[in-house]
Structures are given as structure tokens and as C-alpha cells.
Amino acid sequence: MKNKIIGITLCMLMILTTIPTVNCRELPTSSPLPSNSIQAVSSAPWKEQETQQIDQKVQEIIDKINETLIRNFMEHLVGEIGNRYTGTEGCENAATYISQQFQTMGLQSTYQNWSAKGNSLLSGYFHGRNVIGTQPGTNPDETIIFNAHYDTTKKTVGAVDDGSGTVGVLTAAAVLSQYTFKRTLEFVTFSGEEQGTLGSHAYARDLYDHHLPVLVEFNADMIGKATSTETGKTMRLQLTEDAGWIAGIMENITTEYDLNFTITRWQTIDREAKDGWSDYCQFTQLGYESVVVWPAEWDPNMHTIRDDLSNVNISYLVNMTRHIAATMAILADMDIGYPQLSIAHPRFGKIFVDDQEKMTYRYKTPILIGETTIQANVIPGSSPLEKVEFYSDNILLQTDTEGPYEYLLNSTSIGIHTIKVIASDTMGRNTTAEMKTLYLNRLKN
Numbered sequence: 001m002k003n004k005i006i007g008i009t010l011c012m013l014m015i016l017t018t019i020p021t022v023n024c025r026e027l028p029t030s031s032p033l034p035s036n037s038i039q040a041v042s043s044a045p046w047k048e049q050e051t052q053q054i055d056q057k058v059q060e061i062i063d064k065i066n067e068t069l070i071r072n073f074m075e076h077l078v079g080e081i082g083n084r085y086t087g088t089e090g091c092e093n094a095a096t097y098i099s100q101q102f103q104t105m106g107l108q109s110t111y112q113n114w115s116a117k118g119n120s121l122l123s124g125y126f127h128g129r130n131v132i133g134t135q136p137g138t139n140p141d142e143t144i145i146f147n148a149h150y151d152t153t154k155k156t157v158g159a160v161d162d163g164s165g166t167v168g169v170l171t172a173a174a175v176l177s178q179y180t181f182k183r184t185l186e187f188v189t190f191s192g193e194e195q196g197t198l199g200s201h202a203y204a205r206d207l208y209d210h211h212l213p214v215l216v217e218f219n220a221d222m223i224g225k226a227t228s229t230e231t232g233k234t235m236r237l238q239l240t241e242d243a244g245w246i247a248g249i250m251e252n253i254t255t256e257y258d259l260n261f262t263i264t265r266w267q268t269i270d271r272e273a274k275d276g277w278s279d280y281c282q283f284t285q286l287g288y289e290s291v292v293v294w295p296a297e298w299d300p301n302m303h304t305i306r307d308d309l310s311n312v313n314i315s316y317l318v319n320m321t322r323h324i325a326a327t328m329a330i331l332a333d334m335d336i337g338y339p340q341l342s343i344a345h346p347r348f349g350k351i352f353v354d355d356q357e358k359m360t361y362r363y364k365t366p367i368l369i370g371e372t373t374i375q376a377n378v379i380p381g382s383s384p385l386e387k388v389e390f391y392s393d394n395i396l397l398q399t400d401t402e403g404p405y406e407y408l409l410n411s412t413s414i415g416i417h418t419i420k421v422i423a424s425d426t427m428g429r430n431t432t433a434e435m436k437t438l439y440l441n442r443l444k445n
């Protein structure tokens with residue numbers, strides 16, 4: 001057994017050096033929002049199933065998010081504190097300020113310290129603090145996360161990037177904290193984003209390692225940029241493949257609460273992409289669902305001295321924040337229609353030998369040595385589950401109609417395989433979970 005493992009391990013290490021590293025970083029110069037790439041994603045069945053009534057609580061939340069609140073946070077964070085380059089006094093002052101605000105709102109405020117090497121464009125180690133404000137739910141089965149990054153590049157006060165997202169998080173927290181919800185809300189601000197999403201890497205890994213169920217992560221970056229009447233009423237969403245029904249809630253809100261935005265489903269997030277444009281990629285690479293909120297136009301002032309308070313469209317930021325906060329409020333109380341699904345075993349970022357977790361390593365692709373059980377964690381939605389299917393490289397391996405939902409992977413393999421699980425309910429709604437693995441298994445007798 002041991003010799004076999006050593007042999008396989010050597011082989012594994014040779015292959016390992018060829019696994020592409022999946023890094024995220026905000027693209028420093030090119031536009032993440034080329035207007036010619038707007039694509040409508042086909043509409044999902046949510047429209048029939050998830051329509052909302054006007055809800056007094058949601059209407060109040062929308063009304064309470066106003067310019068006074070937004071301006072106040074913006075003036076402190078961007079006007080008074082100014083530059084927030086990770087590791088500087090400005091960045092630390094911003095963390096302290098955000099934490100004080102969370103405490104004032106009655107949230108549980110915690111810091112998460114991190115240190116990490118910068119991305120390929122930057123040398124050296126960076127250190128920082130993420131600031132987390134938690135609002136516990138009354139029946140906290142899943143958490144809803146809203147995050148932005150409070151750090152900036154050098155020589156800018158980062159009003160739009162990402163003072164606007166951070167102010168959005170603070171404002172949503174200030175208003176939502178006045179209400180109670182079934183699900184837990186987590187308001188998170190990261191540093192180290194500009195060095196390669198370093199703070200969010202630490203946060204998402206920690207979240208994942210604590211097995212905390214997350215319904216969705218909202219990422220807001222540069223949500224205060226609009227210079228025309230048209231872009232001032234338009235929002236672009238980047239979504240994971242199963243987050244379409246959440247975008248649907250946002251689309252209903254804009255009509256039913258007279259916000260009258262055009263919401264474009266701009267792009268489906270590629271979980272395996274080498275680069276992401278903001279912190280969301282640290283979540284999506286670990287299998288979480290994400291809704292990334294972008295403005296409708298590119299900001300030529302990004303990362304320059306011109307990204308100051310005059311660069312922010314305050315009323316646009318108010319409305320962008322209203323959409324996110326109202327969606328969170330609805331999600332936090334509603335009965336979820338779609339089944340929820342995750343791969344419980346194996347785990348991203350781990351090495352398994354004969355089905356036992358042996359160690360954590362830096363890459364997210366799990367290494368599976370020997371027979372491995374694929375276990376799906378399924379929470380039914382509003383309709384009964386019909387089936388759970390297991391696939392490897394799009395070949396159907398097994399269909400389960402009742403739990404436990406698991407499949408023993410014991411074929412001969414040395415290579416990369418993508419495990420996919422699809423849960424379907426009797427209404428025909430499906431949810432998918434995928435995991436790219438390096439799977440090494442000996443010949444069977």
C-alpha cells in the first residue's frame with residue numbers, strides 16, 4: 001500500500017506541476033466591460049415561479065437608502081481617509097472606521113488578518129485585515145454575503161474603485177440591520193484586492209473550510225460610475241450558472257418598486273477562468289454562487305488621481321445599492337424554489353488518499369488518490385427532488401432517486417476529470433455543482 005502510494009505520489013507531483021494556477025486579479029488597465037460583449041442569457045423559469053408582491057419591509061428598505069446616508073459614508077471613507085493602499089496607515093484607518101460603523105449598527109464586527117504574496121505583477125508580501133459585519137438570522141440555514149474591497153491602488157483615493165462598493169456595503173448594512181431576517185447576512189469588506197484578491201482569498205478559503213452554507217455572494221465593484229442618463233439607469237450582472245433566479249428577483253424589484261433600471265445579464269462566470277475582475281472569483285472557484293454587480297460603463301479614471309469624489313454619481317450609487325439590499329432582504333426571508341446543491345466530499349484545495357482527507361494545499365483542484373466517494377449535499381427547494389445525477393467529464397455515471405446521494409469513483413485514471421452533480425426537482429428545476437479534480441487510481445484486480 002505504502003509503496004503504491006509513494007509511486008502514485010511521485011507521479012502526482014509530476015502532473016501537479018502542470019496544473020494551471022487559477023489566480024484572480026483585477027485587470028489593471030483593460031476594461032472589464034466592453035460594451036460589444038453584452039449578451040442576453042436565456043431566461044430561466046424563475047419568472048413564473050418567483051414573482052414577488054410589494055412588501056412593506058422591502059419598500060421601507062428601499063426608501064431608507066438615500067443620498068444623505070451614502071454621502072456621509074463616502075465623505076468619511078474617501079474624503080477624510082483618502083488613499084487606502086494595502087499595508088498603509090490609510091488602509092488601516094479605513095478598516096477601523098468600517099468596523100466602528102458595523103458596531104454602531106449593532107452588527108457583530110470582526111477582523112480577519114491575512115498575509116499573502118502579491119500577484120505576478122507585484123513582488124513581496126502583503127498584509128491586511130478584512131472587516132466583517134455579521135447580522136445573525138433567526139433561522140440561519142444559509143448565509144447571504146455582500147462584499148466589496150475597501151483598498152485602493154497607489155496615488156488615488158479610489159472613490160469609484162471601490163469606495164463606491166464599500167459605501168454600498170455600509171449603507172445596505174446600516175439599513176438592513178434595522179430589521180430581522182431568517183437567514184444570516186454577512187457584510188464583508190476586503191483589502192488586498194488590488195494585489196490579486198488577497199483578502200478575499202483568505203476569507204473564502206476560511207469560509208469554505210468551516211463548511212458554512214452560503215446561498216449567494218454579491219460582489220459590488222465600481223458601482224458608483226455613470227456619466228449619462230442611459231448608463232445611470234443600467235446595471236450589468238455577471239452570474240454563476242445557477243444564480244439566474246436571483247437576477248430574476250432583482251429584475252422584478254426594479255419594476256415593482258419603480259426603480260426602473262435596465263438590468264443586463266452580461267456574462268456567465270467561468271469558474272475555471274485564469275483571471276477574474278474582482279473578489280467574486282475567490283468564491284466561484286470554490287463552488288459558491290455569485291451575483292457580481294457592475295456599472296454599465298467603463299471608468300477611464302480607474303486607478304488614477306481622477307477617481308475622486310467628483311467621479312461618483314451619488315444617485316446612481318443610491319439606486320444600485322437599493323437593488324442589492326432589497327434583493328438581499330427578499331432572499332433572507334423567502335422559501336427557496338430551486339434545490340440547493342454542493343459537493344460535500346471531496347473538497348476543493350485538499351488532497352485525499354483512499355477517501356481520507358490528508359492535507360490542505362495551495363491549489364483549489366483537489367487531488368484524489370485511490371477510490372473516492374463523491375457525496376452531494378442536497379437541500380430540496382419548494383418541490384420534491386426527482387433525481388440526483390453524477391457525471392464525470394459529462395458522462396453519466398449514476399442516477400439516485402433517494403439519499404444518500406453519493407457515487408464511488410473507482411475507475412482507473414491518471415488525469416484531470418471534472419465531476420458534475422445535477423439535482424432536479426419534480427418541477428424540472430435543476431441545480432448543478434462541478435469540481436475539477438486530479439484523479440489518480442491504480443488498476444483494479
Ligand SMILES: [Zn+2]
Binds near residue numbers: 026149193221278
Ligand atoms: Zn475594484
